[in-house]
Amino acid sequence: MTTTVALIGAAGHGAWHLRAIDALGERVRLVATCDVQPGYDYTDHRRMLAERKPEVVVVCTPPHTHLPIALDALDAGADLLLEKPPVLSLADHRTLAEASRGRAVQVGFQALGSPTLPMLPDRVGAVTSAAVAGAWWRPDAYWTRSPWAGRRGRDGALVNAFAHALMQALAITGISPPWTLSLDRYRTRPAVEVEDTATVRLRVPDGRELFVAVTLCSGEFVPGDITVTGTAGTAEVGYTEDRLDGEVLPGRIGLLENLLDHREHDAPLLVPLERTEPFTVLAEAILTAGEPALLDPARLKPREDGAEIPGAAALVRRAAAERAHFREIGAFQ
Ligand SMILES: NC(=O)c1ccc[n+]([C@@H]2O[C@H](COP(=O)([O-])OP(=O)(O)OC[C@H]3O[C@@H](n4cnc5c(N)ncnc54)[C@H](O)[C@@H]3O)[C@@H](O)[C@H]2O)c1
Structure with a gap:
């Protein structure tokens, strides 16, 4: 099963997400990158959402822009990997929680x-x-x-x-x-x-x-x-x-991988x-x-x-x- 993914906010820490998407191989297909800076597929995330209809959206824009972008992505029917901090106030947190009923929102506390x-x-x-x-x-x-x-x-x-x-x-x-x-x-x-x-x-x-x-x-x-x-x-x-206790343990689970597992076979989200x-x-x-x-x-x-x-x-x-x-x-x- 291949899930379509788009990245909003690609030029900064987004580069890390591009590598994480790449590492998941055929499980995901990157359908669009979006940034207000030039050099990406889209500068307007709403246009990208309407034209590419990604199943999963990674939001990696500045924290104070998360809420409107996340709401637009949910409205377009996508599940989210939303970078931390998810939002900057409890009121915004509750607005987002309300809008995300029935959708998956994973927050980037890896x-x-x-x-x-x-x-x-x-x-x-x-x-x-x-x-x-x-x-x-x-x-x-x-x-x-x-x-x-x-x-x-x-x-x-x-x-x-x-x-x-x-x-x-x-x-x-x-x-x-x-x-x-x-x-x-x-x-x-x-x-x-x-x-x-x-x-x-x-x-x-x-x-x-x-x-x-x-x-x-x-x-x-x-x-x-x-x-x-x-x-x-x-x-x-x-x-x-x-x-x-002094020992470095292998086996950290990636948040995008876990979001795919959640979509495909209902695995619990690590950071809902x-x-x-x-x-x-x-x-x-x-x-x-x-x-x-x-x-x-x-x-x-x-x-x-x-x-x-x-x-x-x-x-x-x-x-x-x-x-x-x-x-x-x-x-x-
Ligand atoms: N999980 C982690 O370890 C980790 C590490 C670093 C940053 N972050 C988080 O990632 C997010 C981005 O951080 P950053 O340092 O890359 O910030 P940044 O200021 O570099 O912004 C990221 C990108 O978003 C773009 N952008 C801004 N508004 C946009 C919009 N409306 N539409 C599309 N693109 C837009 C900017 O042009 C920039 O390229 C923040 O929430 C930050 O806290 C998480």
């Missing part, structure tokens, strides 16, 4: 296809908490790569670069609203309106907790290490490379839209939380393509280990 997730209950029992540490470097060019990059209400280390860390921790803990949220957010570039460094704490009434400490200003790389604590033990998960609603609630709270504190340049270590926070990797590791906000460990005072 780490939920990880083989580490089903193994966790055996290792730790019932999960009581997850703490994430991530320290990456993103140069000045990262913040000017697209018009929405670094823009208030649209981007940020938490909702974009480390979105998978948040979603993975939400999935591992099973935490959903109502919750108590506290945030501690910083930025190092005056022209960037959003956080590049932050901690997040979420607690639910039964005592389960999720803690995330991340930065995009680190000279030392910490890929994204999740310490999972449960009733029967702890485990260390590397969500970017499917590492579980409803599974991502807690992420959307958290993302909206972060996106509307106001401006992060601007760090004093005197604290930073300048480099050609930006400025590092000295000792950033150690800071995120300590914050995650203690489940303490940067402000609570006196990090930037």
